[in-house]
Amino acid sequence: MRVVGDALEVIKRYPLCDHCLGSLFARLGRGLGNEARGAALRRSIIMELDRMFKEGEISKEEMEKILSNFDSDEMDELAEKMNLKLERRRCYVCGGRWEELVEEWARKVAEKLKEYEFDGFLVGCSDCGGMVERQREIISAFRLPYAETVKNSFKREVGKRVKEILGKEPDFEDPEIVAIMDLREGKVELQIKPVFVYGRYKKVVRNVSQSKWKYPYSVEEALERALKDFGGEEVILHGSGREDVDVRALGTGRPFVAEIRRPKRRRLPIEGREYFDGKVYFKFERYVSRDWVERIKTDEAKKEKVYLAIVYVPEGIEDEELKGLEEFFKDAVVSQRTPRRVLHRRADLVRERKVFWVKARRLNSKSFEALIKAQGGLYIKELVSGDGGRTEPSFSSFLGKEARCASLDVVWISEPS
Ligand SMILES: [Zn+2]
Structure with a gap:
């Protein structure tokens, strides 16, 4: 009877409740439950x-001294029947509060979780208030x-109780929420x-930046408002590239992924939903x-984009x-050295990018509009101006006179593959 013998040695030294005694032999007699396991050992x-x-x-x-170490209500009755004088001692591991602790923490967890929409949950414990250390002391002293x-x-016990309270299933693989108890x-x-959430955005005015920055308004701020009914603590915009602050995004718009952090709701109908704030x-x-x-941030060079540029030619x-x-x-094929205006944040190197086609229409004697379809990563303002010879060929070098981009819009961006 090795198991009972070992349990006897333990109980001679440490007062334990049924649960904490049973947990020391938990991997024997699978399916019993620690409480029942501990009660069986105690009775033996x-x-x-x-x-x-x-x-x-x-x-x-x-x-009497040994029996006083069993922290169980059953012992009071037994003491009377066996005519013993017992001085019940509290469980060394849980302080005799196991059930109380499970109930108290399950309530706490359920209360917190109630505010959120979720399916699968998981319960974790970052600090078990000394129980782990005290149990470890016993396990190593007796090599159990x-x-x-x-x-x-x-x-596990708190998780089971939370399941009962909320009627939700735990998910051990990929939970939507993990409640960590301290x-x-x-x-x-x-x-x-x-x-x-995947979508596309259009920026119909200029001087709006993509992320929250030094400009008065940003696409990201607009996104926060558009998705506020998710009750998230933060909304991050992951754009498929970004346009300059003075460039509009029109046409079919720019693909993006919105990341809603710590959302209270997560199943709102989203398909086809639109939002416009002017x-x-x-x-x-x-x-x-x-x-x-x-995926959305994948290699710019793999994307294709269509721009609408208004080009000003002072000489006509x-x-x-x-x-x-x-x-x-x-x-x-255009060979483009990093434009001077972005050199402070981009490495100075030469890239080759393709222009697929240009459709140009004269607006007046000194300006024309151009629809340009090009490979992602080509700087269009410099394709027009030539950037002092750093972009070659350019509209400027082809025409043999100064040309500059008066305004620029992105009108189409390919889907991420
Ligand atoms: Zn205990």
């Missing part, structure tokens, strides 16, 4: 001690290889999976997984020249 030990006493192996006092950590059983601090902290327009298409954040422009420009830039 009572009988064994009674035999030892009756056969004169121990004194009544010795038996079949023990289950008290942290594990506490998380018994020392008396706090529950929630780790909440963000929600990701400056920024959003169309939300669907929920996506986290990997879309990377003729229809004939525009025809020539269209022909010249059909499937043209």
Whole structure:
């Protein structure tokens, strides 16, 4: 009877409740539950001690001393029937508060979780208030290889109770919410999976930046308002590239993924939802997984974009020249050294990017508009101006005179692949 023998050695030294005694042998007799396991050991030990006493192996006092270490209500009744004097001692691991602790923390966790919409949850414990350390002391003193950590059983028991209270299923693989208990601090902290929504935005005015920055308004701020009914603590915009602050995004708009952090709601109908505040327009298409954040930021060079530029030519422009420009830039490869205006934040190197086509229309004697379809990553303002020879060929070098971009809009961006 090794198991009962070991349990007897433990109980001679440490007062324990049924749960904490059972947890020391948890991996034996699977399915019993620690409480039942502990009760079985306790009852076996009572009988064994009674035999030892009756056969004169121990004194009544010795038996009473050991039995006082069982922190169980059943012992009071037994003491009376066996005519023993017991001084019940509190469980060394949980202080005799196991059920109370499970109930108290399950209530705390459920209260916190109630505010959130979720399916699968998980309960964790960052600090079990000393229970883990006290149990570890016993396990190593007696070398008990079949023990289950008290942290594990506490998380499980609280999880089961939360399930009952909220009627929600735990999810051990990929929970939407993890409730982390800190018994020392008396706090529950929630780790909440963000929600990701794919959509496209249009910026119909200039001087709006993409992310919150030094400009008075940003696409990101507009996005926060557009998605405020998710009750998230933060909304992050992951754009498929970004336009300059003075560039509008029109046409079909720019693809993006909105990351809503710590959302209270996560199942709002989103498909086809639109939002427009006079400056920024959003169309939300669907929920996506986290990997879309990377996908949307994929290599600029793999994207294709269409721009609308208004080009100013101080020396004047003729229809004939525009025809020539269209022909010249059909499937043209442009070699572009990092523009001077972005050198402070980009490495100085030469990139080759393709222009697929240009469609130009004269507006007046000194300006024309150009629709330009190009590979992502080509700086269009410099494609027009030539940037002092750093972009070659350019509209300027082809025309043999100064040309500059008076305004620029993005009108189409390819879907992320
Ligand atoms: Zn206990």
